Amino acid sequence: MIDRYTWYEYAAIYAGIAVFLFFVLAPFIEGFMVSLKPLSRLFSSPYSFWPQEGSLTAYFTMWESVPGFWRYIVNSLFISTTATALVLIMVVPAAYAFARFPFPGRGPLLAAFLAVNMFSGAVLLIPLFRLMRQMGLLNTYWAMIVPGAAFLIPSAIWLLRTYMMRIPRELDEAAWVDGASRLYTLRRVILPIAMPGIAVVAITTFIGAYAQQFIFALTFNSKTEFMPLAIGLFAYFGRQEVVWNELMAASFVGIAPVLILIVFLQRYLVAGLTAGAVKT
Template sequence: MSKPPSLMNRYRWYEIIGIYAGIAVFLSFVLSPFVEGFLVSLKPLSQLFSSPYRFWPENGSFEAYRTMWEHVPGFGWYMFNSLFISSAITLITLILVIPASYAFARFEFRGSALLLGGFLAVKMFSGAVLLIPLFRLMRSFGLLNTYFAMIVPGVAFIIPSAIWLLRTYMMRIPKELHEAAYVDGASHFYTLRRVILPISMPGIAVVAISAFIEAYAQQFIYALTFNSKSEYMPLPVGLFAYFGRQEVVWNELMAASFVGIAPAMIAIFFMQRYLVSGLTAGAVK
C-alpha cells in the first residue's frame, strides 16, 4: 500500500516558494531587531555613529560583555533578583490558577460567567493606570522596598489570562474521567491531584512559561515605582540606573540586555517540547 503524500507535497512548486518566502519575510521582521542589537554589542563605541553606517561590525569583539560587568557592579545580583521575582510570581500563579481553572472548567456555580468576564476586564487596564492605587496599597501594608511590592502586582495581573488559558485546556479533558473518579469515591481535591493534574501538565507548562516570560518582562514599571533600594532592584531597573542617567553606552547596554534575556531563552529552549504539545493538545479530541 502506497504511503499518502505529505501536506507540503500537495502544493505546487510556486506555492511552496511563496510559503517559504512569506515565512522568511515574517522572520526577518521579527528577528532583525535582535540581530541588530547583537551586532551593536560586538561593535566598538566609535563605530556605532560612524558615517556611512556599517551593518557588520569591523574588528568586532566581545569586549563589551566583559566591560559591562565592571560598569554595573551589581549586575549579577540584579539578575538574581529578576529570576527570583519571576520564579516566585510563576509559582504563586500556578498555585492559585490550577484549582481555580479546575473549578471554572468542571463546575457550574452562580456568578462564574461574571467572574470570568471580570478577569478579562482586569486585563484591559494598563498597569500604569493603577500605579497610584497600588502604591498607596503597598504603603499601607508596609510592602514598599521589598520583593513583595513587585511579586503581588505581578501575580494579580498574570492570574486572569492564566485562568482563561488553563481553563480552556481543562475543558478539553473528557468529563468521564472526573465522573469515574467521583463514582469510585474520590474527593474533588483527590481527583484534581491524581487524575486531572497529570493530564494537564502540558497546559500547565504553557501557563508556567507564559507567566515567567510576562513576569520577567513587566518588572520595570513596578520596581521603579515601589522600590528604591538597590538590593531589591531587578535587572531592567539596574540597567536603567547605570545606563540611563548621563550617557548611554550602547554596546555595553546591548551586551547586558542579551545576557539578561539569556535565562528566559534557556527556559524556553528546554520547555519548548511542553510548550508545543500544550498549545496543540486537544485539537483533535
C-alpha cells in the same frame, strides 16, 4: 483529499513568514551587532551592519559598568519564579472550577478576567502604590511579585481552563463513584493529565513575569538590593553618555536565562499546546 498549494501560494506563504521574522528578529540581530562593535565605530558614517574590528570586549567590561549585575539577574529570577509559583497555586484550582462547575456568575467573571487584560499596569499604578503602602510592601520583593502575579492570573486561568475542558468528564465521574472527593479528584486524577497544560502556563507566566518587572520595580521599589535587571540596565540612561555596546551586551546576558529556559523546555511547551487539541 487535501488540496495542495501551488508554487506561487507557497512562495507567498514563505515570503510572508520571511517578512514577519525579519521584523521580529531584526532588532535582536542589530542589538547583538552593536554589542560587538567598538564604541568609537557605533555612529560612524557610512553605516556598517557588520562590525568592523568586532570583539566580545563589551561583554567583559560591562560587569564593571553595572555594579551588582549578578544581583540584578538573581533578583529578576527570584521575582519571576515566585510570581510563577503564586500564579500556579491560584490558577490550577480556579481553572478546574471554571472548567467543571457551572456556578452562578461564571460567564461574567470570565469576561471580567478578559477585561483586566485590557488594562495596562501603568493605569493602576497610583491605586497599587497606595495599596502596597498600606500593606507595608513597598521596597520589598513582594511589591513586584504581587502586582505581577495579579496581572498574569486572568490569562493563565483562561489558558488552563481551555485545556482542562478537553479532559473527559467521565474521569471525574468515575472517581466520584469510587468515593473520591473533588479535591482528591483534582490532585490524583486531573493534575497528572493536565501537566502538559500546566507546563505551558508555567513557562508563559515565567516569561511574562520576567518581562513586566520594570514598571512595578520603578514605582514600588527604591532599594538597590531588591532591583531587578530592567532597573539595573535603566541606570545606564542616568549618565551623560550611554555606552551602547555595553548596554546591548548586558541586555543579551540578561535575557540569556529566559532563552535557555525556552530552548530546554520548548518540547514541553509544544506538547502542552498540542496535547489538548483533540478531545478524546
